[in-house]
Amino acid sequence: MSLSSQLTAEQLANISPAELRQAIREGRHKANTSGLCTGFVQCNVAILPADWANEFLQFCQLNPKPCPVVAMSSQPGQIDMPEIAEGFDIRSDVPSYRIFKDGQFTEEVHDIKEYWRDDLVTFLLGCSFSFEEALLADGLEVRNISEAKNVPMYRTNIACKPAGRFSGDMVVSMRPFKAADAIRAIQICSRFPSVHGAPVHFGDPSLIGIKDINTPDYGDAVTIAEDEVPVFWACGVTPQVALEQAKPPFCITHSPGCMVVSDLPNSRLAIL
Template sequence: MATQMTPVQLRQQIRSGEFVQNTSGLCAGFVQCNVAILPKAWAHEFLQFCQLNPKPCPVIAMAANPGDTFLSEIASDFDIRSDVPKYRIWRNGALVEEVTDITNIWRDDLVTFLLGCSFSFEEALLADGLEVRNISEQKNVPMYNTNIPCKPAGRFNGNMVVSMRPFSPKDAIRMIQICSRFPSVHGAPIHFGDPAAIGIDDINQPDYGDAVTIKQGEVPVFTACGVTPQAAIMSARPEFCITHSPGHMVVSDIPNSKLAIF
């Protein structure tokens, strides 16, 4: 199925409701994005939070005006109301619903943020011959809450969320080198080895996504994750907010190569 699908084809399937799965490993070569949509009254503080925490919250695109639904820098046909496989609806900091289309709840005061996603650098890892376990096992990447505090901005604060991919020590070093080329999609990992050192009690019980196999001799490698804003939103408790469901990303027409810094 979908590894050979183009971003346009995938977005068409998402828009029609045909595709509602996670997007890891799909549309190789193109940038994927996390989503946060907030009322205008909260947007400036959220942007400040992202600017202060660029590892977990790298801004790829932002709506020019409240109410904008089309972000042409992502794709000429992109519509934020229908082109995410699954959305989360938040009210007063609580998750109340997951849906596959937000057209009927869209508001003219909403501001869309698209943030870099680690799914983008997975392509570079695969091209270098590294196994990306969540792709080879056809699972959503495992994600964990940590004890690493983010820098607060106004009403937004909270701890970093990380994604995890296991590698042999040799491959982990290569993974760090490769990911360092892509700071706008989280860049180099923030930790590897002992999960307890960053507040993860059970590596086999992720807070989001699916557990993957960690083979004998492998070490878990942890990368800052774009689910971090959801933790900040839960703390800030805006009266209304929309995010992506973890692993269910915007797939853009932007080539990953445009994000590499060397």
Template sequence: MNQDISPAALRQAIRTGEFTGNTSGYSPGFVQCNLAILPADWANDFLRFCQANPKPCPLVATSNAPGDVGLPLLGDIDIRTDVPSYRVFRDGQLSEEVPDISDYWRDDLVIFALGCSFSFEEALLADGLNVRNVSEGVNVPMYRTDISCAPAGPFSGEMVVSMRPFKAADAIRAIQICTRFPSVHGAPIHMGDPGLIGIDNLELPDYGDAVHIAEDELPVFWACGVTPQVALEKARPPFAITHSPGHMLVTDLRNSQLAVM
């Protein structure tokens, strides 16, 4: 499928099952979102967790009321069908991974759409930087760290990060570019020795795919929207739904609308 496809056309392809892959590089120019869906009686604490941890959990939109399946701010969306792959959690444990959550939907569910690093990749590419997961055609590597998030109610846990390698000068440029996009994780949180943030082996990501790192390149780490999945494991709500890592909600909101000039 052509990666320049419009967000609406991509969501339609996802609804029909024509597209089931990871969304990195698709619909350039448009915001992609991580997803967390929780029962209403857990929603306020999760909202406070996002507010306390804006780097890994930058909130872009929420549903207007429990049970709503749309996110009007982000486009003509049916959250039950418009993400390529979902994860269903029961009591904090991953129970299944499915391409459609229509049969799982409940009238008490609240949607949280969180900013995704795939959105700022466009700006990096436009500046001539080599975004390795895009050039290699794989999902971005993501790792659990030992960086503690600020707790809120039952929600806590360690931050997940995504990694892209750059030469030193390009890493500095990437920091400058991403600082303009706080709503999609903003500037990196670490670069260099992964052991300093609790990562043992870059060749074995916890989520996504490993990418090549040249000898003259530094690994650069951004806070990642998979972090809420770790928080769900800790909080153990009876039921929750997220996106599968790398399989995002692609919206009609333009990345430029989130940039801070």
């Protein structure tokens, strides 16, 4: 199957991870990956110099809900990660990357080969897109998918545990549900701790420092009906906030919503 703008939502959902990565590598898909490759683990990305890697790993270990490590480079400069996908190349297989210098976001690119260095270490972190499949399978509507939008994400006042030079507040993603469905979503996602697990908050967004639910810091606003409550999950954009504050001289992340799509089945991450 070739990926093009003419493909239906169903075709996009059923395209294989290898086919999607090839299309990304060829520049034929540069958008978010929510709802794509049903059944397979998606990952957030953080790439930084080796002399910052141990502290970042400690930060992830201390904050497993927003930063659950799925895989990391076995050595600096490694571009493949065979444990998550055969033929994977971190330099070209993400739809969109963000470049940071001294903690400042400088540009967004679709390929990082010209930025690659032999001292870079890659971290792949669990992503909420992986548990969306379980919500859909239970008959729950996932609004960002039904409205074909990037999931809304917000900076909060929930402090992460610091590690060395890394600290910062949690970023969350939001999906609205009716109260009974929100309870069911909590039950379902509790089975997936490797991809953020149960929500961290639901209801009044101001209690976690969100001033305007209709103006996300990342992603797109979605419809919230009068009989629905916003439900918030820890989000893998959190490391970007920590990187901004730690100010490493150079680092790379995924653009919010634009994930690594692996060959790992979501079922492998579930706790039965």
